[in-house]
Amino acid sequence: MTTSSSYHHGDLPAALRSASAELIAERGPTGFSLREVARRAGVSHAAPAHHFGTTTGLLTSVAAEGYQLLSNAFDEAVADIDDPITRLKAMGKAYVSVALSNPGHFGVMCNKELLDTDNPDFTEASGSSYTRLLEAIEVISAAHNPDLDIEAAAAMTWSSVHGLALLITSMPMVTQDGTEPTEAAAELIDRFADLMLYGYAAR
Template sequence: MTSDRADRTYHHGDLRRAVLTAALDVIRTEGPAALSLRDLARRAGVSHAAPAHHFKDRAGLLTAVAAEGYTLFADALAEAPDLRERGVRYVRFAAEHPAHFQVMFRPDLYRTDDPHLLAAKDRATAELRAGVSALPAPTPEDARLTGIAAWSLAHGFATLLLSGNLDAAVGDTDAEAVFRRVAELAFGRGAGG
């Protein structure tokens, strides 16, 4: 007969999800450097070796976090009708999923050749490019540079927002409304609405 502790240690309804959720909590509060599979196993109430069955190692876990993040990100972007609103969704995604956001843009943390990650990242990239493709661009090079400018604007705004560096500038105003105005100043009304 097994003890309650043994049952709790080795039988878990959805260990993969439990470890991912615990990892997102740690990343959100302490950053990705604080992740430890042993600590996550303790938080999930399983043996210290159990998370390795799903993720192999820390890089595997962070790859899963990044792949999930890019999937959620692509879903959020797909709902936007134009470039400006894609930027708003970018900022909203960062605010709603800060742990994913911290990992997604740090390829030094995960396996960049993972097929699930690549598929999710390609889908997110296509959604970002779709917003730029609606703008008039005289040359393919101009379209590429416009895409870089739009990405830089949204990513920079989101990063500054998450780090608290826009608190004084944004004040009590809704950050998404501020971003819409910034995007309009940078890209004109042709970026949306």
């Protein structure tokens, strides 16, 4: 797990992923440039191709890393929680938190346009995140609503939380130190969750 130094450069793939995330965080996915990333990593402009093929390959690798971070964050978030609904809310907060602390990864994770969605590393990492959500909803279904359409509920939840994360990241003054959402944002997440869980047409 420590950086294997079997390459000339130490661990160039990791260095390139990291430089990419920084660059995207600074300039957005649009401002990304393969040559600028190579410059920041201190290698020639063609070096990335050797490890990732094309730009898409590199960005896909960044996205996969992001989904791994998300998966881990989900696991940590629910580790000490029993109540199914509290668990789901914690996952929502974890999602927003990951988006805030890893803006470079987040900026690329949901831009399927930029990614090779057939890449095995990517499908495995994103699938593993999604599976955790599915499981959380299955537990809620078992406890509260056996007739629930789990697939639809998961898709809707994912969309909502993603939209919420976009909303929060675009709100100024919503982060305290650039990593954790403020209490105001956390409260917003709770309100979203209640809306989603109990609906807004019901009395």
